[in-house]
Amino acid sequence: xxxxxxxxxxxxxxxxxxxxxxxxxxxxxxxxxxxxxxxxxxxxxxxxxxxxxxxxxxxxxxxxxxxxxxxxxxxxxxxxxxxxxxxxxxxxxxxxxxxxxxxxxxxxxxxxxxxxxxxxxxxxxxxxxxxxxxxxxxxxxxxxxxxxxxxxxxxxxxxxxxxxxxxxxxxxxxxxxxxxxxxxxxxxxxxxxxxxxxxxxxxxxxxxxxxxxxxxxxxxxxxxxxxxxxxxxxxxxxxxxxxxxxxxxxxxxxxxxxxxxxxxxxxxxxxxxxxxxxxxxxxxxxxxxxxxxxxxxxxxxxxxxxxxxxxxxxxxxxxxxxxxxxxxxxxxxxxxxxxxxxxxxxxxxxxxxxxxxxxxxxxxxxxxxxxxxxxxxxxxxxxxxxxxxxxxxxxxxxxxxxxxxxxxxxxxxxxxxxxxxxxxxxxxxxxxxxxxxxxxxxxxxxxxxxxxxxxxxxxxxxxxxxxxxxxxxxxxxxxxxxxxxxxxxxxxxxxxxxxxxxxxxxxxxxxxxxxxxxxxxxxxxxxxxxxxxxxxxxxxxxxxxxxxxxxxxxxxxxxxxxxxxxxxxxxxxxxxxxxxxxxxxxxxxxxxxxxxxxxxxxxxxxxxxxxxxxxxxxxxxxxxxxxxxxxxxxxxxxxxxxxxxxxxxxxxxxxxxxxxxxxxxxxxxxxxxxxxxxxxxxxxxxxxxxxxxxxxxxxxxxxxxxxxxxxxxxxxxxxxxxxxxxxxxxxxxxxxxxxxxxxxxxxxxxxxxxxxxxxxxxxxxxxxxxxxxxxxxxx
Amino acid sequence: xxxxxxxxxxxxxxxxxxxxxxxxxxxxxxxxxxxxxxxxxxxxxxxxxxxxxxxxxxxxxxxxxxxxxxxxxxxxxxxxxxxxxxxxxxxxxxxxxxxxxxxxxxxxxxxxxxxxxxxxxxxxxxxxxxxxxxxxxxxxxxxxxxxxxxx
Numbered sequence: 001x002x003x004x005x006x007x008x009x010x011x012x013x014x015x016x017x018x019x020x021x022x023x024x025x026x027x028x029x030x031x032x033x034x035x036x037x038x039x040x041x042x043x044x045x046x047x048x049x050x051x052x053x054x055x056x057x058x059x060x061x062x063x064x065x066x067x068x069x070x071x072x073x074x075x076x077x078x079x080x081x082x083x084x085x086x087x088x089x090x091x092x093x094x095x096x097x098x099x100x101x102x103x104x105x106x107x108x109x110x111x112x113x114x115x116x117x118x119x120x121x122x123x124x125x126x127x128x129x130x131x132x133x134x135x136x137x138x139x140x141x142x143x144x145x146x147x148x149x150x151x152x153x154x155x156x157x158x159x160x161x162x163x164x165x166x167x168x169x170x171x172x173x174x175x176x177x178x179x180x181x182x183x184x185x186x187x188x189x190x191x192x193x194x195x196x197x198x199x200x201x202x203x204x205x206x207x208x209x210x211x212x213x214x215x216x217x218x219x220x221x222x223x224x225x226x227x228x229x230x231x232x233x234x235x236x237x238x239x240x241x242x243x244x245x246x247x248x249x250x251x252x253x254x255x256x257x258x259x260x261x262x263x264x265x266x267x268x269x270x271x272x273x274x275x276x277x278x279x280x281x282x283x284x285x286x287x288x289x290x291x292x293x294x295x296x297x298x299x300x301x302x303x304x305x306x307x308x309x310x311x312x313x314x315x316x317x318x319x320x321x322x323x324x325x326x327x328x329x330x331x332x333x334x335x336x337x338x339x340x341x342x343x344x345x346x347x348x349x350x351x352x353x354x355x356x357x358x359x360x361x362x363x364x365x366x367x368x369x370x371x372x373x374x375x376x377x378x379x380x381x382x383x384x385x386x387x388x389x390x391x392x393x394x395x396x397x398x399x400x401x402x403x404x405x406x407x408x409x410x411x412x413x414x415x416x417x418x419x420x421x422x423x424x425x426x427x428x429x430x431x432x433x434x435x436x437x438x439x440x441x442x443x444x445x446x447x448x449x450x451x452x453x454x455x456x457x458x459x460x461x462x463x464x465x466x467x468x469x470x471x472x473x474x475x476x477x478x479x480x481x482x483x484x485x486x487x488x489x490x491x492x493x494x495x496x497x498x499x500x501x502x503x504x505x506x507x508x509x510x511x512x513x514x515x516x517x518x519x520x521x522x523x524x525x526x527x528x529x530x531x532x533x534x535x536x537x538x539x540x541x542x543x544x545x546x547x548x549x550x551x552x553x554x555x556x557x558x559x560x561x562x563x564x565x566x567x568x569x570x571x572x573x574x575x576x577x578x579x580x581x582x583x584x585x586x587x588x589x590x591x592x593x594x595x596x597x598x599x600x601x602x603x604x605x606x607x608x609x610x611x612x613x614x615x616x617x618x619x620x621x622x623x624x625x626x627x628x629x630x631x632x633x634x635x636x637x638x639x640x641x642x643x644x645x646x647x648x649x650x651x652x653x654x655x656x657x658x659x660x661x662x663x664x665x666x667x668x669x670x671x672x673x674x675x676x677x678x679x680x681x682x683x684x685x686x687x688x689x690x691x692x693x694x695x696x697x698x699x700x701x702x703x704x705x706x707x708x709x710x711x712x713x714x715x716x717x718x719x720x721x722x723x724x725x726x727x728x729x730x731x732x733x734x735x736x737x738x739x740x741x742x743x744x745x746x747x748x749x750x751x752x753x754x755x756x757x758x759x760x761x762x763x764x765x766x767x768x769x770x771x772x773x774x775x776x777x778x779x
Numbered sequence: 780x781x782x783x784x785x786x787x788x789x790x791x792x793x794x795x796x797x798x799x800x801x802x803x804x805x806x807x808x809x810x811x812x813x814x815x816x817x818x819x820x821x822x823x824x825x826x827x828x829x830x831x832x833x834x835x836x837x838x839x840x841x842x843x844x845x846x847x848x849x850x851x852x853x854x855x856x857x858x859x860x861x862x863x864x865x866x867x868x869x870x871x872x873x874x875x876x877x878x879x880x881x882x883x884x885x886x887x888x889x890x891x892x893x894x895x896x897x898x899x900x901x902x903x904x905x906x907x908x909x910x911x912x913x914x915x916x917x918x919x920x921x922x923x924x925x926x927x928x929x930x
Contacts, residue, residue, distance in 0.1 A: 239832070239833035239834055240832070240833055241833075242833045243832045243833030246833075482819075484816070484817055484819070485816075533819035533820060534819055534820065535819055571834075571835040574828070574835075574837035574868065575868065576821070576822065576825065576837060576923070576924075577818055577821055577825070577837070580818075580820045580821060582819075582820060583818075586816075586828055586835045587835075588830045588833065588835065592814075592830055593814055593816060593830060594815075594816040594827075594828040594829065594830050594835050595816060596816065596818065596828070
């Protein structure tokens with residue numbers, strides 16, 4: 001049994017080496033004559049062999065030894081690298097990984113038999129496999145046939161500058177400067193480096209997976225200058241630097257009076273502290289290549305599995321991100337790549353028919369944009385067909401036909417983010433298990449990022465992800481409420497509104513007992529921070545609103561005062577406070593005191609629960625109000641009809657889960673605020689007469705119920721729930737426009753927004769629904 | 780119930796008229812500090828968050844946890860915080876006064892008697908019998924359980 005520490009060190013080192021090898025192998029496959037990758041692969045396997053012998057790991061040693069033999073022949077150019085050889089070398093790496101996994105788990109090598117692998121390696125070492133595969137010949141011949149794109153004289157000053165910029169960026173390999181992505185996008189055809197391209201092309205480094213840039217870490221150089229550091233130590237350093245910054249701020253205040261010498265020293269302290277802070281922040285950053293490096297191998301494996309040809313093209317792999325953000329990116333990334341390969345790219349035959357090269361391209365870019373890191377993932381595949389998406393969504397019942405009909409192509413494309421969506425006709429092992437883009441979206445949003453999708457039919461699909469540079473420091477809005485300071489993450493902030501004059505305050509509207517803000521023809525529900533946090537608001541009649549948007553919903557948070565906008569260092573929340581669900585973390589303010597960072601999602605949820613703000617109503621257009629009119633609440637009836645109920649009969653609007661319905665003596669009811677809410681399905685009593693009833697509660701998400709809560713007049717004030725369609729709007733009815741009722745249960749009809757609208761006669765409707773209830777309670 | 784590890788050295792402190800002890804090894808420092816950021820909706824015993832050299836520390840008021848009245852105004856000095864380690868977390872406990880570090884006789888240790896009333900009983904992992912009265916061994920883990928208030 002080898003020494004534990006030595007073994008651990010061996011495993012860590014070897015694994016890291018193997019990860020880098022994946023890149024080398026792929027570079028090798030693309031350019032079988034390049035000795036560079038062969039050399040580093042050989043060196044690593046050699047080291048593993050040596051160390052395993054020293055540690056007495058015979059299995060590892062045997063496999064590594066056989067691999068080394070073959071590699072030494074390849075390195076010496078005795079025979080070329082064929083696909084067969086590349087495959088067997090990859091299996092060698094996989095087997096070594098397996099063995100390391102065993103060692104890590106059990107401390108022993110396990111009893112898997114690797115003799116077949118070893119004998120294959122030995123056989124190939126003997127004869128180099130069959131005659132060189134034709135792929136090799138093709139790969140070497142190709143550059144001769146295609147002129148090297150970068151060498152071609154352009155005669156265009158801009159192009160030349162771009163070229164220089166690219167080369168400069170590639171040379172400064174360790175820098176994190178984004179590399180003029182626009183320049184590359186303009187001429188995708190000519191700037192791709194064909195496999196085995198010239199020296200110039202490979203000088204563009206990371207554009208060609210596994211070339212200079214990605215190989216650099218496995219050369220001896222960088223290893224000598226880096227050490228391993230525990231992340232917790234870095235976190236602690238961040239804490240201390242934060243404290244130093246605070247102390248400096250206090251000293252600046254005191255140091256600015258009198259003594260000039262002290263003033264100079266304070267200045268220096270100031271500069272040093274800022275520099276230190278910046279550098280310590282950098283220690284937590286890692287280039288995106290740490291996550292991207294695994295992709296070429298994933299692409300290679302999956303594309304073989306699904307019988308497609310694909311290569312990866314990367315730009316901006318040096319862009320740096322906080323390690324916690326990178327960690328969170330891993331899974332979404334794999335999902336996106338899998339989707340591209342499985343659904344996006346066509347089979348080689350299809351591509352030929354479509355006049356595209358057989359080999360598809362998956363392109364990854366990363367760069368800085370407005371304080372965020374923007375990553376794109378594109379493929380040149382078939383693109384997303386909005387029609388197909390629509391059909392699928394209808395078939396799955398995720399959305400109804402009238403809704404779909406109104407959607408633009410872009411909106412239809414974005415339906416792939418719906419939970420439970422999967423377009424794959426057959427469930428494959430790669431993707432199409434009903435999870436995918438919605439998971440990508442949630443994971444990215446969880447780290448404060450955004451996902452956008454664009455696609456052109458026949459030309460390809462691009463997923464764009466923008467994510468914050470770091471989770472450790474975020475821009476935030478500092479607000480005051482009930483005498484306490486709170487930080488609101490800027491990323492969710494849409495705008496700040498201050499309502500002071502009576503006219504301004506009139507833009508607030510009551511629906512039931514909830515307040516809404518009328519904001520550019522939209523109703524935005526108000527969430528009163530003081531009420532949610534049980535604080536006493538202190539605003540002197542001025543309403544200060546922060547309009548926030550999260551998970552596709554907007555709401556306006558009422559605060560006492562907006563103090564400041566600043567970068568805050570996010571500190572994790574004590575476990576005792578996580579269950580509250582209203583705080584995302586804490587931070588230390590300039591004066592050394594702690595402020596809580598609000599969880600915008602949690603706030604929205606708490607606000608909706610408290611204020612019963614119907615999301616549907618909130619986002620719909622509202623009409624201009626005029627005097628002497630009857631305000632109505634408009635909702636959708638089956639097949640996109642319109643019905644309305646006088647607003648003064650509405651207590652609240654609720655969206656409830658269908659599953660919460662219980663049957664009480666044959667009557668549907670819902671437990672609601674420690675009360676029982678009997679439910680009337682309006683369309684059951686007032687059915688759509690023209691067509692067959694397809695979707696009784698029109699426009700409401702499946703499994704959800706849109707419920708208008710109505711309170712009967714009188715002392716007992718029984719509450720009743722009216723299950724209706726999607727709540728559309730509030731609208732004012734001019735009494736003169738009223739037309740006679742169409743049927744029993746309707747008090748009048750009117751043409752509103754160009755549609756015939758039936759206005760409910762609630763009393764009659766309730767008699768129709770429950771003769772006994774209304775007759776008994778209200779003789 | 781598992782028997783607690785009996786600490787060899789205790790840091791003693793008082794809350795109301797109770798004498799407590801806590802393993803000296805788990806005490807990081809004792810600071811007089813009174814600026815807490817209130818955490819709305821949290822358990823009432825959570826006094827708030829304080830900043831100690833760049834760390835945000837949750838502070839638990841033992842008086843409230845023990846359902847004692849707030850400290851009398853005459854004692855209205857800056858609160859005394861015992862900064863302690865509890866697993867990975869650093870927690871501060873607000874006490875009335877801090878006493879000596881003592882090396883108790885392990886033979887004087889016994890399980891918390893049933894006569895000790897609630898909620899005190901649940902906050903102790905045992906007692907040390909002394910010549911004059913008892914030193915209650917504070918169960919920091921139990922104090923740290925002051926989660927979100929349900930109400």
